[in-house]
Amino acid sequence: MAQRRVTVESEVGLHARPAALFVEAAAKGGGEVTVAKGEGTPVSAKSILAVMGLDVRKGDEIVISADGEDAEELLGRLVEIANAG
Numbered sequence: 001m002a003q004r005r006v007t008v009e010s011e012v013g014l015h016a017r018p019a020a021l022f023v024e025a026a027a028k029g030g031g032e033v034t035v036a037k038g039e040g041t042p043v044s045a046k047s048i049l050a051v052m053g054l055d056v057r058k059g060d061e062i063v064i065s066a067d068g069e070d071a072e073e074l075l076g077r078l079v080e081i082a083n084a085g
Contacts, residue, residue: 001032002071004064009083013057022081023048031068033078037061045078056082 010018026033026045034042035051038061043050045064056062062082066074 001065001067002075003066004075004079005061006064006079006082007061008056008058011058013060014051014054014062014082015056018081018084019048019051021084022078023051025074025077025081026066029066029068029070029074031066031071033066033074034064035078036063038063 008014012018014022023046033045035045035054036042037054037056040054042063042065043054045051054062064075064078068074
């Protein structure tokens, strides 16, 4: 399972529109995709309620994990979304 640790740079964190884009991108991944806030419990990155429930804000660290053959490419896209201004 591939993993990335990211400090969120987006002004709004992963709320509303960025969260929807994050979940939409994660859902395109063929395997399991999770996200955790800091050292917290990972949740499905394919669930808008789970992602919004993390309450990720600018400056928070998240850990994104994915498996499957496209995992690295998918993680790159998810990092872009988390840091989009």
